[in-house]
Every structure is written in C-alpha cells, then in structure tokens.
Amino acid sequence: MATPPPTRYILSAGFGRYATHDPNALARFGPDAGHKVKELLARSISQARAAGFEVLPTDINPEDPADSLKRFVEALQSREWSGVNVGFGVRGHKENTVLFERMLGEVRRLAPGARVVFSNGPDELFEAIRRNFLDGGE
Template sequence: MATAAETKYILSAGLGRFASQDVNAAKNFGPQASEKTRELLALSIAQARDAGFEIIGEDVDPNEPDDTIKRFSTRLESRQWVAVNVGFGIRGNKDHTLMFERILEACRTIRPEAKIIFSNGPDEVFTAIKRNFPENCQ
C-alpha cells in the first residue's frame, strides 16, 4: 500500500447519485441505479487504493450543468490530480454531450497536466487506471 506522499489522486466524474434520474443508467442498473453504481464504484476504489491511487468522485447532474461545472471546477482546483476519469454515463449519452464537453474544457484549462481517462462503467474505473498507468498496476 502507498504512503500518503506516494498516493496518486484521480478525480472521477460520473452520474453517481444522479444515476437513477438517467434513463440509460436506469436501463442498465435498474430503478436503484444510484445505489448500484455506488456499489460497483466501491470495488474499483478498493482496487485503486491497493495500487496507490485515491479516487475522489464528483457526481455530475446533467439537469444542473452550471452547478455541476462549478462544483467540478472547484474540486479540480483543490489539489494536484494525476488523472481525471470521465464515466461512460456522461460521455456515452448524446443528451450529455454539452456536459461532457464542459468537463473536458474545465480539465484542459484548470489541470492541463492531468491525464484524461475514460471508464466504461463504475466497475471499470480501475480498468481505466491500469490501462493508463500500467507501471503502477503490476
């Protein structure tokens, strides 16, 4: 396990507590999509922690884009991040394209040094980390 000085922080933007409000998320994870995605993300968080990464989630509310970007930008400014993960619930839904673009623009302007990575679901955040940081995930 990594020491605090060695911990690599990753900001993960996903639907989180707003997943149950999203038709596609509800279709994939059921009516309790928010709870199910949190359960699945917890597995990725545990795997990442064992590899020296700390995943900090930021829930994206597609119905409140201005508030979401404000919260996301504040979080981006709060520390150095080795990466920002954007979940499939945001980038895989054409209705969320504007939000996806705004998240990427915030990353580009606030933390251009951070890698941008993409997970295919809450249970695949660690898969995205392994793909982008193979040297840390032996």
Template structure:
C-alpha cells in the same frame, strides 16, 4: 506491482447519485441505479487504493450543468490530480454531450497536466487506470 509512497489522485466524474434520474443508467443498472453505481464505484475505489491511487468521485448532474461544473472545477483546483476519469454515463449519452464538453474544457483549463481517462462504467475504473498507468502495474 510498483507502489510509490505518495498516493496518485484521480478525480472521477460520473453520474453517481444522479444515475437513477438517467434513463440509460436506469435501463442498465435498474431502478436503484444510483445505489448500484455507488456500490460498484466503491469497489473500484478500494482496488485503486490498493494499487496506490486515490479515486475521488464527483457526481455529475445532467439536470444542473452549471452547478456540476462549479463543483467539478472546485475539485480540480483542490489538489494535484494525475488523471481525471470521465465515466461512460457522462460521455456515452448524446443528451449529455454539452456537459461532457464542459467537463473536458474544465480539465483542460484548470488541470492541463492531468491525463484524461475514460472508464466504461463504475466497475471499470480500475481497468482505465491500468490502461493509462501501465508502469504502476508491472
């Protein structure tokens, strides 16, 4: 596995602390969905770190899309990102379609050079990284 000395930063948009408020997340992860998703994401972040990537999460609040986009855009502007990961909780729920579109539009306008990648859950962030940066895992 090739590792560069500089970490590669990935911003990850997921439900995070707001997962327990989402019916689909609660159905999948249980009544403590927020804690479970944060725990799974922490494991993914540790694996990514070991591979030379720094994953920084930004919690998406479907109940407050304006605040979410404000925080997300500030994160996008804060550093050079090699990728932005959008979790399944954000993009896999038809009630979140408008918010998902706004997240992608912020990526396109603020950090067009960053790859857009998609994880299928907080425990699958590393799979998305491997899929989109295969050269780092040869």
C-alpha cells in the same frame, strides 16, 4: 526502509448518486441505479487504492449540468491531479455532449498535467486507471 511512492490522485466524474436521474443508467442498473452505481464504484475505488491511487468521485447530475460543472471545477481546483476520469454516462450520450465538452475544457485549463481517462462504467474505473497508468501507460 524504502519510502512508499506518493499517492496519485484521480478525480472521477460520473452520475453516482444521480444515476436514478438518467434513463440510460436506469436501463442498465435498474430502478435502484444510484445504490448499484455507488456499490460498484466503491469496489473500483478499493482496487485503485490497493494499487496506490486515491480516487475522489464527483457526482454529475444530468438534470443540473450548470451546478455539476461548478462542482467539477471546484474539485479540479482543490489539488493537483494525476488523472481525471469521465464516466461513460457523462460522455456516451448525446444529451450530455455540451457538459462533457465543457468538463474537458476545464481539465485542460485547470489540470493540464492530468491524464484524462475514460471508464465504461463504475465497475470499470480501476480498469481505466490500470490501462492508462500501470499497463505501460506511463
């Protein structure tokens, strides 16, 4: 019997439960943004799992970038990562630029072998994984 390939771990940083704290997420997903983001992310994670990836999300709070960076670093240190995803909410708005830069710096420092990928929303996380790992990305 063939041995299945090892699970590839992806750390995914996005607003998650803190989406209601971000005006851009509220505009896109409505007043229940946190719930909607969680629902969409769960679908993407399920698709990724079916393709052999284990996605571990870390929620970024736009109102507390210092704590968010601390938790992101702790997650980076917790295992070896095949990839790190940064969602559009974190990287796509100028008010988050400094946090985004610091997060990428920590990825280079703590997980230099991880592929950095960018999703355009919680519903597109698996698309980013597929684009970078499955569609000729390796």
